[in-house]
Amino acid sequence: MRNSKLVIFIIALIHNFTINNSVAQAPLPPVLEWHGKSEKLIYPKNNPWITPCELSNFTSTPSYKETIDWFSKLCSTSTLLHFVTIGISPEGRAIKMIVASTEKSILASDLKKSSKPLLLVQAGIHSGEIDGKDAGMMLLRDIALGKKKELIDKVNFLFIPILSVDAHERNSAYNRPNQRGPESMGWRTNSQNLNLNRDYTKLDTKELRSVIFVINEYAPLLYMDIHVTDGADYQYDITFGAQNPGYSPAISSWLFKKYTPYLYQKLQAEDHIPGPLMNAYNGTDFKDGNIFYSGGPRFSNEYADLRHLGALLVENHSLKPYKQRVLGTYVLLENTLHLLAENGDALRDSSLKDAARRNNSIPLSWTLPNTSSVENSNHKNDSSTLLTVESKKRHSTIMNSDYVEFTGKKTSTTCVQYTMNSVENYVQRPKAYWIPAACEEVIERLKLHGIKFELLTEAKEVSVDMYRISEYTFGNDEKKVLPFEGRMQVNASTKTEKHKRTFSQGSAYVSTDQPLGDLAIVLLEPGSKDSFFSWGFFHSIFQRTEYIESYVIEPYAKKMLEESPELKKEFELKLKEDAAFAKNPYAILTWFYSKTKYYDANYLLYPVGREM
Numbered sequence: 001m002r003n004s005k006l007v008i009f010i011i012a013l014i015h016n017f018t019i020n021n022s023v024a025q026a027p028l029p030p031v032l033e034w035h036g037k038s039e040k041l042i043y044p045k046n047n048p049w050i051t052p053c054e055l056s057n058f059t060s061t062p063s064y065k066e067t068i069d070w071f072s073k074l075c076s077t078s079t080l081l082h083f084v085t086i087g088i089s090p091e092g093r094a095i096k097m098i099v100a101s102t103e104k105s106i107l108a109s110d111l112k113k114s115s116k117p118l119l120l121v122q123a124g125i126h127s128g129e130i131d132g133k134d135a136g137m138m139l140l141r142d143i144a145l146g147k148k149k150e151l152i153d154k155v156n157f158l159f160i161p162i163l164s165v166d167a168h169e170r171n172s173a174y175n176r177p178n179q180r181g182p183e184s185m186g187w188r189t190n191s192q193n194l195n196l197n198r199d200y201t202k203l204d205t206k207e208l209r210s211v212i213f214v215i216n217e218y219a220p221l222l223y224m225d226i227h228v229t230d231g232a233d234y235q236y237d238i239t240f241g242a243q244n245p246g247y248s249p250a251i252s253s254w255l256f257k258k259y260t261p262y263l264y265q266k267l268q269a270e271d272h273i274p275g276p277l278m279n280a281y282n283g284t285d286f287k288d289g290n291i292f293y294s295g296g297p298r299f300s301n302e303y304a305d306l307r308h309l310g311a312l313l314v315e316n317h318s319l320k321p322y323k324q325r326v327l328g329t330y331v332l333l334e335n336t337l338h339l340l341a342e343n344g345d346a347l348r349d350s351s352l353k354d355a356a357r358r359n360n361s362i363p364l365s366w367t368l369p370n371t372s373s374v375e376n377s378n379h380k381n382d383s384s385t386l387l388t389v390e391s392k393k394r395h396s397t398i399m400n401s402d403y404v405e406f407t408g409k410k411t412s413t414t415c416v417q418y419t420m421n422s423v424e425n426y427v428q429r430p431k432a433y434w435i436p437a438a439c440e441e442v443i444e445r446l447k448l449h450g451i452k453f454e455l456l457t458e459a460k461e462v463s464v465d466m467y468r469i470s471e472y473t474f475g476n477d478e479k480k481v482l483p484f485e486g487r488m489q490v491n492a493s494t495k496t497e498k499h500k501r502t503f504s505q506g507s508a509y510v511s512t513d514q515p516l517g518d519l520a521i522v523l524l525e526p527g528s529k530d531s532f533f534s535w536g537f538f539h540s541i542f543q544r545t546e547y548i549e550s551y552v553i554e555p556y557a558k559k560m561l562e563e564s565p566e567l568k569k570e571f572e573l574k575l576k577e578d579a580a581f582a583k584n585p586y587a588i589l590t591w592f593y594s595k596t597k598y599y600d601a602n603y604l605l606y607p608v609g610r611e612m
């Protein structure tokens with residue numbers, strides 16, 4: 001009793017200590033003060049159409065309900081804006097989208113057919129990174145009230161203010177320790193603790209399915225995904241890039257040669273500091289270079305590249321004041337609309353060109369050119385001069401290691417620019433895939449992606465190549481077998497076998513001769529880290545489910561050895577060379593069983609067939 005009272009007393013003391021000593025905001029590197037021409041976009045306090053964020057002088061962001069109410073009111077005052085629901089979250093919230101258009105019909109099927117370029121912008125996929133929502137509220141207001149109506153004369157505009165709606169309401173001042181404002185913000189992962197920006201291939205979440213639905217139904221020409229960074233300090237406030245590894249070279253070329261210089265110039269004209277996506281090669285500062293990663297099509301921009309959709313990953317810099325970030329996003333969105341009006345046709349031509357590609361070898365993953373050595377000159381792509389912030393190495397007495405501190409002093413760093421755009425492994429493009437009817441979950445997800453296929457109305461025998469799994473490991477961590485994004489991933493090596501296979505009624509025939517053919521290949525090849533196989537949709541093939549009794553195999557094995565001297569030789573050699581095998585009766589039983597016709601022919605056989 002005494003002891004438990006003491007424990008309670010100590011817990012209470014610790015609790016008080018935590019509360020009394022908690023720091024209001026995590027101590028961040030020095031702020032780089034900013035004022036710019038884009039501040040003129042802000043409405044005066046007495047204007048009834050001031051946004052909640054502007055009214056707070058960019059210290060706070062409105063809740064889900066306030067945002068929805070505000071947009072509902074705005075849409076009801078203007079014939080140019082329409083508020084539609086694109087999905088329902090796990091907690092039952094409507095995921096809303098604003099359609100800004102001068103078209104007579106704003107039905108998806110009509111906007112898809114329209115000759116005007118269509119821009120799709122999504123904010124709050126990571127709902128703590130919510131700059132896009134507050135910028136979009138200001139911009140759509142200016143369009144709706146007529147001040148900037150001309151922005152949608154030649155372009156149709158879709159805007160999702162909050163994608164991760166449930167996480168947006170997991171609101172706290174303590175959600176993003178490396179971010180300067182707003183004072184309270186949403187959470188990174190959704191209410192199922194899943195990261196929506198890892199879900200583009202497996203499509204487990206309702207939120208992501210809503211976005212893919214919009215992409216399929218409306219067919220945007222350009223797609224923007226707005227985030228806020230973590231990581232190193234530097235001078236840029238708005239960074240963006242396509243970071244595309246190379247499934248859509250014509251689109252990438254337009255983004256790089258046309259979009260980027262145009263937007264850099266427009267942002268600079270408003271006193272913003274645009275820059276490339278920044279990821280310190282050494283993980284701390286830019287002394288050893290900047291790297292454009294390829295993490296695979298589980299990420300928005302790489303998924304878009306794979307399906308030949310122009311896309312931009314926008315990463316506003318977390319250490320910049322919220323006002324600067326929101327205004328920079330406004331300028332970015334406004335001028336993206338301008339550029340699409342002027343030059344959307346060129347992007348459309350590029351998109352059509354990429355969608356018509358049917359390359360024979362399809363990359364499954366990308367790496368740095370010549371990874372044998374960081375020092376190897378071939379490994380380095382380009383050198384560039386970046387607008388950085390001075391960093392100093394310090395020693396941490398708490399962690400007992402060195403760390404980098406940013407001083408707030410502006411500087412520049414000339415360093416290597418690495419890009420993961422070299423093919424790591426690839427497959428030959430098959431003519432088609434055959435997916436058994438039993439894999440209904442996979443067929444359903446191909447449909448969600450918008451991939452076209454035919455369902456067999458009667459059983460059919462086909463000659464196909466199939467993969468037999470040889471080696472495999474589960475989990476994303478070599479030491480501990482851990483799930484990732486709610487799934488146990490699998491890494492496997494395979495051997496190809498030729499089969500005559502009967503696919504039953506309801507099986508899917510997926511031709512790769514379609515605009516989403518490359519996407520189908522990456523989703524269906526087990527060697528791809530973003531395939532359904534790697535995400536764990538085929539785990540049942542790892543289980544052998546029929547058995548043989550020892551009283552059956554014993555006389556059977558004896559007979560087999562008598563009848564086949566080769567088998568006898570093989571068995572004796574195995575006993576001699578594999579001590580563990582020789583001591584394991586079950587392994588011996590299984591060895592003989594596997595050589596009988598009774599053995600399960602489907603064990604470790606990936607059931608999707610490739611027609612070459």
Ligand SMILES: [Zn+2]
Nearest residue numbers: 126129227228
């Ligand atoms: Zn993010």
